[in-house]
Amino acid sequence: MLDLTYDLPKIKTIAGAKHDWELVIGMEVHAQISSSAKLFSGASTKFGAEPNSNVAFVDAAMPGMLPVINEYCIEQAVRTGLGLKAQINLKSAFDRKNYFYPDLPQGYQISQLYEPIVGEGEVLVELGDGTARLVRIERIHMEQDAGKSIHDMDPTMSFVDLNRTGVALMEIVSRPDIRGPEEAAAYLAKMRQILRYLGTCDGNMQNGNLRADVNVSICLPGQFEKYMETQDFAHLGTRCEIKNMNSMRFIQQAIDVEARRQIAILESGGTVDQETRLYDPDKGETRSMRSKEEAHDYRYFPDPDLLPLEIEQGWVDDIAASLPELPDAKKSRFINDFGLSDYDASVLTADVESAGYFEAVAQGRDGKLAANWVINELFGRLKKEGHDITDSPVSPQQLGGIIELITKGDISGKIAKDLFEIVYSEGGDPADIVEARGMKQVTDTGAIEAAVDKVIADNPAQVEKARANPKLAGWFVGQVMKATGGKANPKAVNELVSKKLAG
Amino acid sequence: MSDLNKLGLAQARDALRKGDTTSVELTAACLSAIEAAGALNAFVHKTPELALDQARAADARIAAGDAPAMCGLPLGIKDLFCTKGVPSQAGSRILEGFLPEYESTVSQNLLDAGTVMLGKLNMDEFAMGSSNETSVYGNAVNPWRRGNDDAALTPGGSSGGSAAAVSADLCLAATGTDTGGSIRQPAAFTGIVGIKPTYGRCSRWGVVAFASSLDQAGPMTKSVRDAAMMLTTMCGHDPKDSTSADLAVPDFEAMLTGDIKGKQIGIPREYRMDGMPEEIETLWTQGTDMLRDAGASIVDITLPHTKYALPAYYVIAPAEASSNLARYDGVRYGHRATLGQGDGITEMYEKTRAEGFGPEVQRRVMIGTYVLSAGFYDAYYNRARRVRTLIKKDFENVFADGIDAILTPATPSAAFGLGDMTDADPIQMYLNDVFTVTVNLAGLPGISVPVGQDKQGLPMGLQLIGRPWDEGDLLNTAYALEGAAGFVAKPGKWW
Numbered sequence: 001m002l003d004l005t006y007d008l009p010k011i012k013t014i015a016g017a018k019h020d021w022e023l024v025i026g027m028e029v030h031a032q033i034s035s036s037a038k039l040f041s042g043a044s045t046k047f048g049a050e051p052n053s054n055v056a057f058v059d060a061a062m063p064g065m066l067p068v069i070n071e072y073c074i075e076q077a078v079r080t081g082l083g084l085k086a087q088i089n090l091k092s093a094f095d096r097k098n099y100f101y102p103d104l105p106q107g108y109q110i111s112q113l114y115e116p117i118v119g120e121g122e123v124l125v126e127l128g129d130g131t132a133r134l135v136r137i138e139r140i141h142m143e144q145d146a147g148k149s150i151h152d153m154d155p156t157m158s159f160v161d162l163n164r165t166g167v168a169l170m171e172i173v174s175r176p177d178i179r180g181p182e183e184a185a186a187y188l189a190k191m192r193q194i195l196r197y198l199g200t201c202d203g204n205m206q207n208g209n210l211r212a213d214v215n216v217s218i219c220l221p222g223q224f225e226k227y228m229e230t231q232d233f234a235h236l237g238t239r240c241e242i243k244n245m246n247s248m249r250f251i252q253q254a255i256d257v258e259a260r261r262q263i264a265i266l267e268s269g270g271t272v273d274q275e276t277r278l279y280d281p282d283k284g285e286t287r288s289m290r291s292k293e294e295a296h297d298y299r300y301f302p303d304p305d306l307l308p309l310e311i312e313q314g315w316v317d318d319i320a321a322s323l324p325e326l327p328d329a330k331k332s333r334f335i336n337d338f339g340l341s342d343y344d345a346s347v348l349t350a351d352v353e354s355a356g357y358f359e360a361v362a363q364g365r366d367g368k369l370a371a372n373w374v375i376n377e378l379f380g381r382l383k384k385e386g387h388d389i390t391d392s393p394v395s396p397q398q399l400g401g402i403i404e405l406i407t408k409g410d411i412s413g414k415i416a417k418d419l420f421e422i423v424y425s426e427g428g429d430p431a432d433i434v435e436a437r438g439m440k441q442v443t444d445t446g447a448i449e450a451a452v453d454k455v456i457a458d459n460p461a462q463v464e465k466a467r468a469n470p471k472l473a474g475w476f477v478g479q480v481m482k483a484t485g486g487k488a489n490p491k492a493v494n495e496l497v498s499k500k501l502a503g
Numbered sequence: 504m505s506d507l508n509k510l511g512l513a514q515a516r517d518a519l520r521k522g523d524t525t526s527v528e529l530t531a532a533c534l535s536a537i538e539a540a541g542a543l544n545a546f547v548h549k550t551p552e553l554a555l556d557q558a559r560a561a562d563a564r565i566a567a568g569d570a571p572a573m574c575g576l577p578l579g580i581k582d583l584f585c586t587k588g589v590p591s592q593a594g595s596r597i598l599e600g601f602l603p604e605y606e607s608t609v610s611q612n613l614l615d616a617g618t619v620m621l622g623k624l625n626m627d628e629f630a631m632g633s634s635n636e637t638s639v640y641g642n643a644v645n646p647w648r649r650g651n652d653d654a655a656l657t658p659g660g661s662s663g664g665s666a667a668a669v670s671a672d673l674c675l676a677a678t679g680t681d682t683g684g685s686i687r688q689p690a691a692f693t694g695i696v697g698i699k700p701t702y703g704r705c706s707r708w709g710v711v712a713f714a715s716s717l718d719q720a721g722p723m724t725k726s727v728r729d730a731a732m733m734l735t736t737m738c739g740h741d742p743k744d745s746t747s748a749d750l751a752v753p754d755f756e757a758m759l760t761g762d763i764k765g766k767q768i769g770i771p772r773e774y775r776m777d778g779m780p781e782e783i784e785t786l787w788t789q790g791t792d793m794l795r796d797a798g799a800s801i802v803d804i805t806l807p808h809t810k811y812a813l814p815a816y817y818v819i820a821p822a823e824a825s826s827n828l829a830r831y832d833g834v835r836y837g838h839r840a841t842l843g844q845g846d847g848i849t850e851m852y853e854k855t856r857a858e859g860f861g862p863e864v865q866r867r868v869m870i871g872t873y874v875l876s877a878g879f880y881d882a883y884y885n886r887a888r889r890v891r892t893l894i895k896k897d898f899e900n901v902f903a904d905g906i907d908a909i910l911t912p913a914t915p916s917a918a919f920g921l922g923d924m925t926d927a928d929p930i931q932m933y934l935n936d937v938f939t940v941t942v943n944l945a946g947l948p949g950i951s952v953p954v955g956q957d958k959q960g961l962p963m964g965l966q967l968i969g970r971p972w973d974e975g976d977l978l979n980t981a982y983a984l985e986g987a988a989g990f991v992a993k994p995g996k997w998w
Contacts, residue, residue: 057605061830063598064585064607064709066744096826098875100852107829158848160834299875301884304715304823306745 006124006132012180013221014256016263021218023259024227024236025184026176029191030169031201032145032209033076039144039168040067040110047207051161059166061105066305069094073168074311075319076200077117077142080170082320083198084137086121090316092141093308098299102160103147111171112141113300117309123174123194124328125187126346133183136175145169170201176215176236179224181252188212188248193327197352211246213276215239216258218266237262238272242279242286254279258286330355338367347375353389354379360396365403373403377420398423401430410434411441412490442488445496448480451488452496455479466501473497507532509672512576512729513756519565519575526565526575529675530558530619533577537621537673542998545658545668547582547640548590549622557619564617573736574617579668579677582623583630583661584610584720585709593711594626594638594661597859598837607709608741609678609720616736621674625664628861629828630685630713633935634924635663637863645693645918646671646994649959653997656918656961659689659935665723666693670994676724676733680710682717683816684914684939687951690723691913691964694953694992696730696985697723698978701971702946703748704734706741712827714820715746717943727952727982731755734974750972758975763983764798769906773809774938776915782957783912790910790954790965793987794980804906806897809941811890816940817933818874818887824864825871831859866929895945902970908980909968911938913951917961938966948974950981954988962992 013020038045041056058065081088093115096108118140126132147165151158172191178184192210195201203210217237219227227235242258245251257279262272275295277286290296325333327349334345334355348358348371362370378399382392402419405411411419411434422433434440442448455476456463466472476497481488507529510518518524534551554577561575585591585603592598606614614620625643627635634657635642643664645656658667662679666689669677679686681699690697698721705720712718722733735755741747770791775784795801833839833855840854860868874883901909915937924932942949948971951964967984969977 060835062585062603062605062836063591063593063601063711063830064603064707066708068743068745098826098829100829100832102832102834102848105830105835107832108826297877299826299872299877299880301822301826301875301880304746305712 006126007130009127009129009131009133009179009183012182014218014259014263016267018267020221021259021263022221022224023180023255024176024217024219024224024239025178025180025255026215026239027174027178027184027187028213028215029172029174029188030211030213031080031172031191031195033073033142033168033170034200034202035070035073035076035168037070037072038166039070039073039142041166043166045167049163051159051163054163055165059105059162061107067110067303069306069309070168073142074117074309076168077140077170078311078316078319079198079323080172080195080200081118081121081140082316082323083194083200083326084118084121084123084140084172086137086140087119088316089115089117089119090313091115091308091310092117094303094306095300096303099296101146101149102158103149103162103165105147105162105165109144109146110303110306111143114302115308116141123187123190125183125190127182127186128343128346130342133177133179133187135177135187138173138175140170140172143169143171176217176239181255184214184255185248185252188251190327193350197324197326199324205246208246211244212251214242214245214251214255216242216255216262217272218259218262237266238274240272240274240286241276243276243289245279250279250281253281253284254286257284261286324352334358338362338371340367340371344371344375347379351389357389357392357396361400361403365400366407369403369406370400373399377417381424393427394420394424398430405430405434409441409489411439412486415439415441415486438487440487442484445492448484448488448492449496451480451483452476452493452500455483456500463501470501473501476501506672508536508674510675511725512573512675512732513726515576515675516573516732520570526558526561526577526619527555529575530554530577530621533621533674536671540671540673540998543644543646543667543671543673544641545625545643545664545671545673546579546622547594547625547664550589550620551622553589554619554621557614561617561619571615571617573613573733575619576617576675577619577621578613579621579624579665579674580610581662581665581678581680582626583680583711584678585711586610586620586623589620589623591623591711592639593630594628594640595859595861595864596639596838597831597856598711599859601837603709605709608706608743609710609737611709612736612739613678624662624668624677627661627663627685628864629711629824630661630680630682630718631824631863631867632660633684633688633932634919634921635660636921636925637861639861642921643667644921646996646998647693647918647961648994648997649961652959655921657692657921659692659914659918661685662689662697662723666690666695666697669693669695669723669725671998676722676729678720678737679723680718680720681939681943682713682820683943684936686721686723687939687949687964687966688914688935690951691953691962692918694962694964694990694994695723695725696727696950696952696981697721698730698734698950698974698981699942699948700734700738700974701748701948702943703746704738704752704948704972704974706739706744706747708741708743714823715827716823717820719943727950727978727985728756728759730950731759731978731982734978748972753975755975755978759979759982761979761983761986762798763794763980766799766907766980767802767905768794768799768980769802769804769901769909771804771806771809771909771911773806774911776937779912780916782917783915783963786955786963786965787910787912790984790988793954793984794910797983797987799980802906804901804904804909806894806901806941808890808893808897812894812941812944813933813937815887815890815894816936816944817870818883819891819944821867821871822875822884823871825868825875828860828864828868831856833859863929891944894941898945898947898968907970908977911966911968913938913964913966917957917959917963942966942968947971948977950977952981952984952988953990954984955990956992960992962990
C-alpha cells in the first residue's frame, strides 16, 4: 500500500493594523462513547428519554453510592487510542475535578488528569486541496459528562435533568498544531470520521455527542517554528479557550472572531488574559465566561473510590486486531486499487457505509465508472430526496448491474440514466428491465444505416448546410437517436453520419 | 431467661438454638432497655416495629430449622449506614429527612444473616469527632462514670452511640465505622471490643463516606468471639465497591483457639508517647506480660514514621472529606436553606451548607479544600501521601521480619468528660487518634480489647494490629488477651 503524501497547507494569517499575525489552535474534542450504559453506572444513555429517568443512585450522588467502571467504555477508549495510532497506557487512574454546579451532583467530575488511558498519537488532516496537516494528539482521557440545567421553564426556579450525568466521554486533546479556522473544522471532521469508523462515538454533533473546546492564540510569524523546535509554549501567545462548540461553521467563525479580538488587544498595547470564553453566534463575538474571582480551582486529586485502572497488553492486542480499516488506509487503497482520484476517494471514504457501498459496486467492475455513478448519480439523487446511503432504494447489486450493462455496451450512458431512474423509483433487476422494455442499444449497423439514410433523404436542405459546416452534423445524430428511440449506439451513429454526409 | 439484653451474640445465638429463648423476647428486652436509656442518647432513630417484625420472621426461621448464622440477634446500626426506608443522617442536619431507597451492603449482609435492627445509633457528624459532641442529635453519654462522680463522660467517637449502646446492654452488638479510630477509641472508652478490619474487607457501598481511602466498617461487641462472628457476616466481596477485596472470608469464629504459643508480638517503641498517663503505660506493660505468659514472644520493634501519621491523617482525611461532602448541596435531598429574595444558586449552596454542617465538619471541609488547592497540593496532600507510603512500609518491614501482631495502647487516656475539650485547641481532640490512625493509613486490621480499669474504675483498652487480610489470626491473639485480662466489669446503671 502506498502512503499518501501531501504538501503542508499554507498558514492562515490575519493582517493587523501593524503586521500580520498567525493563528495557533489546539482542540479538546469531547466525544460521547457509544455505550448503552454510563461510565460508572448501569443507567441507560438513551438520548431523548423523559428527564431524570436514566439516573442510577450513583448518578444522583446519593449518600454512600460508589462508582464502578464500565469495562466496555474502557475498551472503546483503547480502540479510539489505537485508531489514532496512540500510546495505550496499561496503567491509568481516575481523578476528581471538584466544582459546584447543580447538574454535577457529586460536586466533582471523575476524570483522568494525572494518568490518562491514552498518550501521544496523531491525525492526518486533509484540507481537500492536496494539502494536509499532521496534528499531534497529546492524550485521551475518559471522564463523566454533566447533566443539564434548565433555566427557562419557570421564572423563579431552575430545573436539572440528570439523564446525561455520568455518561462516558473521551476527551481527545490535540497539540496546538492547527493553524487556521478551516484546519480546525477539517480536524474535527477527520476526528469525527475516524470515531465513526471505529464505532466508538456516533459523531452526532446536534445532540452534543461530539463537541469541542477550542484553544486559540496568536503569534508573530516565526514564533510557531520556535515553539516546534523547543516545545516551549513561551514562544506562543496567551491562549483563550472557547468552550462547548458543536458546529463546524461556528468553530470557524469563533476562531476568526477570537483571533481578531486578541490582535486588537495586543496591537493596542494590552495583554490577553488566559480564560475560558463562549462564542455568541448571534452577536458574532466571544465573551468571557467568568471573572477572575470566579475562576475555578478544581482541586484535582486521585479518586479514592476507584483503584488505578490496569489493563493487559494481550487485551489491547486483541482490540488492535479487531480494528476496522481506517479512513487513511481505505482512501489510499481506493486510489491505488480502483484508480480513483484523491477527491473521489475522499468522498467515497467519508463514512464507512458509503465506502462499503462503493466497494460492493466496484468489486469486479470498472472502479472509476463505479465511483462516478455512486458519487454523481446515486449520492446526488439520495441528497435530493433527503435519503442516506443506508436507506438507498438502489442496492449495490442493482447499481453494479447497470454498470455492467454499460460496460458490455448493452446500453448507452443516456439510457443508463433512464434505467437508473426506473430502478430507483420502481426497483427491479436492471438487465430484466432493459430486456423487457426494449432499452437495449442498437449496434446493428444495418438498422442504424437505414435510419441515417432516411434522415438524410428527408432533409436535403439540412444536408447542404451540414456539408458547408461539418459542425452541424450533430443535428443529424440527434435526429437518428430520436428515430431509434435513443437505443442506437451513439458512436456508430456518429461515424455513419460523418461518412454519409462526406460521401 | 432474664436480662436477655445483657447477652452477647454467641450466647444469645446458642440460647436461641437450644430454644431457651426467642428472638422476639431478646428484641423486646433490648427495646425496653432502649426505652429506659434515653439519658444515654445512644439510639437516635428507633425502629421497634420493624425490629419485632424481623424478630418474628427470625423465630419462624429458627423453628423451621432454616436459621442463618446470626438469626434473630438484635443489633444497633450506626447512623452512617444507609438503611432502606429508615432515617440515615450521618449525625448531620444536612441529611435531615433523608430516607434511603437502598440498604448498605454491610447492613444487608447482616439482615441476610437473620439479624434484627433495633434502630440507628448516635455518632459524631459525618464520623468527624472523638467525643460524640459534633452530633446534630446531641452527644451520646458514656454509661461509665468515674467512681461516684456523676459527671457525664464521653463514650468516644465517632461510633460513640454504638459503644454506649453495647456497653449499656441496649443491644447485643452494633456496627461501627472507623476512619482514624472511630471504632477502637469508643470501644476502649466503654469497655467493649471493636475491630476495624483490613481496608477492603467490608464493602463501603451504602455507608456515607467520610474519607474513602480510610473508611472501614466493623463490629462493636461484648466479646472477641462476638466480634469474630459478626465480622464474618459483615465482610465479603462486593462488586458495587471497586475497593472491596475479592477474597474469601474465613469463619473467623472457628479460628479462635486461644493458642498463641510461638507468636511474635511487636511492641513499637514510638508508641511510648511523652505525657502518656502512667496508668496507660502500666496497662500496656500488663498486656505485654499477659501475651508473654500465654506463650508469645515479645519483640521490641520500631515503626519510625509513626510521629508523622497524625499530621498526614489530618491532611488526607479532610482532603477526601471536602470532596465527598460536596454532594450535600441542598439540590436533591436533605436540608435546603430557606432562600431570600434574589438569592441564586451560590446563596443556596452557602446558606444550605452553613446551616446543614456543624462547626467541626465545616473546619475539616475548609482544611481539605485548602490542602488540595492549587499551590498547596504538593506541600500538603502529596507529601501526606508519601508519608502514608512510608508508614505502610514501616508495618510491612516488621511483618516481613516475622511479627504476627503489634500491641499498643488503644487511646492516650480513659474516657474524658463531656465538654472538657470544648474550649481546647482542636488538635487536642485530634490527639485521641494518635495510636489508631496509623492502622487506617496502612489499611491494616486493628482491634481494641478491654484489658483493665483506671483508678477511678474507667475501662481502658489495648490495641492489637495485625497483618493485612489476617483478621482470623488477629482475633485469635485478641481472644487470648481477652482471656488473660478477664475483663468482666460493667458500668453501674445510673440511667
